[in-house]
Amino acid sequence: MTEDPFVAHRSLLFTVAYEMLGSAADAEDVLQETWLRWAAVDRSQVGDPRAYLVRAVTRQALNRIRTLARRREDYVGEWLPEPLLTHPDVADDVELAESVSIAMLTVLETLRPVERAVFVLHEVFGIPHNEVAEAVGKTPDAVRQIARRARNHVSARQPRVRVSPTEHKAVMGRFVAALHTGRIQDLLEIMAPDVILIADGGGLSAAAQAPVHGAELVARLLTGTERAEADTTLVWVNGAPAIRIESDGGGRAAVSLRIENGRITRIYATSNPQKLTRLHEPTALTR
Incomplete structure (x- = not known):
């Protein structure tokens, strides 16, 4: 059948x-x-x-x-995409892994709805302009213009150099080690001076209500976070290495990083419990 x-x-x-x-x-x-x-x-x-x-x-x-x-x-505070536990082989498809990363999804949030649809269908899935036009109710010529505008918008907000899974995992490992030691200097060494921490608690868990800017402030916030009785595990989230933090057997937070030139430039921390339901069984993502 x-x-x-x-x-x-x-x-x-x-x-x-x-x-x-x-x-x-x-x-x-x-x-x-x-x-x-x-x-x-x-x-x-x-x-x-x-x-x-x-x-x-x-x-x-x-x-x-x-x-x-x-x-x-x-929504209370900052909004981040819902993190998904994924299989490591998602990273084998570089284009797919980049498109589903927390960093990219956050950028896509800044597009208008039709721009986002056109970008996803054409740039990520390679669907021809004429087929995208049918999906979004536009002419093919209009879709070409929208695609160009969306591509430029995304390019201006995303790193131009891709980070390999190996490098990403290495930096993530150093980040986890620094969190465990609680030493500010350890964190400062792996974060860019202009690093930004974006936390999403949704008003249901403790989280910064606005982005935190600068390595000193971010490091002090991270080292001041309670670490007792928390189990920190390196996992694959949205096609890249990430941290799953659990307490008493329940989901507590998921942390993803954006890395440029070997240093952390963005930290995305999701602790809204309503967004932590997909961190124990991998979700199949494909193109």
Whole structure:
């Protein structure tokens, strides 16, 4: 029996929705809505099921973004994408790993909804402009302009030099060691002077309400954080090495880094318990 196209492409569809929304829970809702529509469609009229499903997911995600925008206006403190435990082999696909990184998803949040959809579909998944145009309800020429604008926007906010998983893991290891020693100097040696810490507690856990700028302030904040009875584990989150911090067997925080020239330039710390539900079973992400 032939596998249903929705099932066959589910990981791809989830990845598209997640990259557009930054939330696994919302991505799953989008997939559920897409499945209901797929179940009712006349399959004989669908020439390319994969393209049809990607278009359907994109449209549902765009609808969901409008709802999320209203919800995030009332969000307490900084908002970060929901971290996902992933298999190490996600890093083998460099383009995919970069596109799902917490750093990239944070940048994508600064795009307009249609810009984000165009960037994700064309730049990440390589979908032709004419097919993207069908998904977002624009002309191919308009999509080309949007793609160029979105690409320039993202390029201006992302490091130009990619960091290998090996280097990323090495810096992360030094960062974990510095946290354990609690010595400010150890942290200062691996952080850029203009490092920024962004914490997301969602009003449900203790977290800085605004970004913390500068190595001295960040180091003092990190060394002042309670470390007793916390289990720090190096894991793969969103295709890159990260830290999972647990206390009493429950999720407590996930920490991801952006690294440039061997030093940490951004620290993303998520402690909102509602966003820590996907840190124990790997989520399949694919292109």
